[in-house]
Amino acid sequence: MSGWLILAVAVFTEIIWALSLKLVQLHPSRWLMLGSVLLSFLNMALLSWAMRDIPAGTAYAIWTGLGAVGVTIGGIIWFGDPMNATRLACLTLIVAGVMGLKLAS
Numbered sequence: 001m002s003g004w005l006i007l008a009v010a011v012f013t014e015i016i017w018a019l020s021l022k023l024v025q026l027h028p029s030r031w032l033m034l035g036s037v038l039l040s041f042l043n044m045a046l047l048s049w050a051m052r053d054i055p056a057g058t059a060y061a062i063w064t065g066l067g068a069v070g071v072t073i074g075g076i077i078w079f080g081d082p083m084n085a086t087r088l089a090c091l092t093l094i095v096a097g098v099m100g101l102k103l104a105s
Contacts (some may be wrong), residue, residue: 003053010046011063015070017043022079058101066100 013051017039069091074092075081 003050003059005061006046007050007054007062010043011066013039013043013046013069014063018067018071019074022075026079045066051105054079054105059105061101062098065094069094084094 017036020032020036020039024036047059047063050063071088072081072091076083
């Protein structure tokens with residue numbers, strides 16, 4: 001499997017993990033907490049694995065950047081987080097930076 005594909009899965013698990021933290025706060029349960037902890041371990045393992053093929057700084061920046069974008073969008077969709085032009089412009093800048101890092105790799 002390519003490091004980029006593994007990194008994509010790591011980004012997805014990062015988003016699900018972070019959104020699960022919000023869900024645990026809204027609906028506390030042992031099972032949700034356990035799921036969140038397991039996602040955290042899976043998330044870190046995938047990021048580490050992706051770093052075998054991708055420079056660490058690039059992989060980490062893409063992981064955190066796209067994770068932040070995904071969590072923000074998920075928060076807007078599922079938790080009613082605020083959406084405005086400034087937030088969307090900042091998310092666009094993050095995506096542009098991630099694309100730049102990918103092109104430079």
